[in-house]
Amino acid sequence: MSNRARLEALLALINSAAQQAMALYEQVDGTVPSIDSAEFHPLDEALDQVELKVAVRTLEGACAQLCTTLAPPGHTAINLVQVYDYSCVRLAVRENITNILMDYPKGLHVNELAKKIKVEPKKLSRIMRLLATRGCYSEVAKDVYANTRLSLVLHSENPVRHMVNLHTESASKGGALIYENLKEPRTAYSYHPDHCPVMVANNKEGITGAFFDWMRQRDSTRESYHRSMQGLSIIMGSSAVLTQFPFNNYSTVVDVGGGIGAFSLPLAKVHKHVKITVHDLPEALTQARSVWARDCPEAIQEHRVEFSELDFFAQMPVAGQDIYYLRNIIHDWPDEESLLILRNVRKAMGPHSRVLIHDYVVRQVNREQAALEASKFGATMAPEPMLPNFGVGNIRMYQQDVTMFIMHNAKERTLPEFLELSDAAGLKLEKIWDLSEACVLEYTAA
Numbered sequence: 026m027s028n029r030a031r032l033e034a035l036l037a038l039i040n041s042a043a044q045q046a047m048a049l050y051e052q053v054d055g056t057v058p059s060i061d062s063a064e065f066h067p068l069d070e071a072l073d074q075v076e077l078k079v080a081v082r083t084l085e086g087a088c089a090q091l092c093t094t095l096a097p098p099g100h101t102a103i104n105l106v107q108v109y110d111y112s113c114v115r116l117a118v119r120e121n122i123t124n125i126l127m128d129y130p131k132g133l134h135v136n137e138l139a140k141k142i143k144v145e146p147k148k149l150s151r152i153m154r155l156l157a158t159r160g161c162y163s164e165v166a167k168d169v170y171a172n173t174r175l176s177l178v179l180h181s182e183n184p185v186r187h188m189v190n191l192h193t194e195s196a197s198k199g200g201a202l203i204y205e206n207l208k209e210p211r212t213a214y215s216y217h218p219d220h221c222p223v224m225v226a227n228n229k230e231g232i233t234g235a236f237f238d239w240m241r242q243r244d245s246t247r248e249s250y251h252r253s254m255q256g257l258s259i260i261m262g263s264s265a266v267l268t269q270f271p272f273n274n275y276s277t278v279v280d281v282g283g284g285i286g287a288f289s290l291p292l293a294k295v296h297k298h299v300k301i302t303v304h305d306l307p308e309a310l311t312q313a314r315s316v317w318a319r320d321c322p323e324a325i326q327e328h329r330v331e332f333s334e335l336d337f338f339a340q341m342p343v344a345g346q347d348i349y350y351l352r353n354i355i356h357d358w359p360d361e362e363s364l365l366i367l368r369n370v371r372k373a374m375g376p377h378s379r380v381l382i383h384d385y386v387v388r389q390v391n392r393e394q395a396a397l398e399a400s401k402f403g404a405t406m407a408p409e410p411m412l413p414n415f416g417v418g419n420i421r422m423y424q425q426d427v428t429m430f431i432m433h434n435a436k437e438r439t440l441p442e443f444l445e446l447s448d449a450a451g452l453k454l455e456k457i458w459d460l461s462e463a464c465v466l467e468y469t470a471a
């Protein structure tokens with residue numbers, strides 16, 4: 026393919042992916058969203074967004090590849106690093122700017138906003154202008170700002186805001202220390218969770234141990250962390266598992282490290298026949314009980330859910346259940362700890378039990394490797410001339426991989442890495458459920 030033909034092919038992919046996304050929005054209520062709309066579209070809150078995510082993956086990947094090809098390299102290089110969006114969003118979140126603007130649907134002058142949050146108005150206006158350039162808030166008249174569909178996500182009641190918070194307050198601290206972590210003799214070759222960049226940053230403030238030890242001692246950080254898992258479920262489109270996996274065929278589900286029930290609470294609402302056990306540490310379960318009492322009291326009254334303390338390194342989950350579900354658990358731990366968890370789950374399994382690991386499965390960037398996985402396991406490859414892993418269309422799994430290093434000295438895994446781990450734990454891969462962003466790996470006992 027000539028260089029020009031490649032660019033033309035990217036343009037065609039952009040066009041067809043965007044058409045596909047528009048059609049999906051229209052199927053729901055006959056409309057497509059606009060950048061300055063101040064309301065969510067009904068599709069934004071759908072449980073299953075797999076088709077939309079498939080279209081957006083191609084759209085984002087092909088757009089980025091086209092821009093990187095056509096822009097001068099210096100232009101693109103500085104775009105990679107001159108990024109203060111997270112810092113500006115941090116201000117918006119800490120000062121509840123979205124909540125304030127809810128009372129002003131026609132917009133609020135930046136001078137008034139500055140008075141309310143006690144900052145210098147001209148500085149604030151530059152931050153608001155940067156955010157509005159990203160579509161987060163809209164400048165409806167000169168220096169007058171209103172909410173948008175994007176800024177609504179920063180509202181204090183929106184779970185995604187808690188994941189934003191975790192990044193702006195913690196991950197960013199560790200992210201600044203990746204270089205030092207790789208070079209410092211104490212941490213360079215260590216996979217100990219205490220030695221991850223964020224905890225090394227915390228050590229300077231006298232905080233020691235691993236991320237989960239730190240959270241145990243801080244109620245507000247822990248509560249926000251558990252809410253952020255409901256946010257991560259929205260971000261990754263993980264609730265699609267509720268419609269894509271045949272839960273109708275199973276009657277008992279164990280949510281191993283289930284937190285406050287980001288997975289199992291919607292499961293209890295959608296599949297009312299299922300009996301659920303939520304296993305987690307005691308502090309998480311205290312929060313879980315009050316969340317369920319508020320958001321799904323019927324499951325408690327009908328004895329469809331049990332909350333059961335478990336240290337998944339030291340104990341096995343409740344035995345002989347149909348499904349053992351581990352979402353965003355294995356990615357929190359290095360190999361040694363992950364193997365302990367999976368071996369304990371394996372011990373609990375009966376002959377009919379299944380294990381579902383729901384995580385990112387990191388795609389290969391190299392075309393030969395990607396083709397090998399596609400032919401062996403049916404993994405999807407991007408159409409040429411896109412990078413085989415959809416490039417920037419899948420950037421979050423690579424960013425999240427680095428986040429796992431920063432927060433836990435852990436990682437997202439490729440398929441061969443998962444297989445090595447699951448083989449060692451005595452699990453046999455039966456099927457990969459590709460939910461576009463993350464996958465569910467379904468195992469039986471080997």
Ligand SMILES: C[S@@+](CC[C@H](N)C(=O)[O-])C[C@H]1O[C@@H](n2cnc3c(N)ncnc32)[C@H](O)[C@@H]1O
Pocket residue numbers: 237254255281282283284285286287288304305306309335336337338351352353354357
């Ligand atoms: C990334 S969160 C995932 C929560 C949930 N699976 C979800 O998808 O929302 C990791 C969970 O592991 C739990 N956890 C950490 N260490 C644990 C341990 N030793 N035993 C049991 N659960 C643990 C945390 O409390 C937290 O709820």
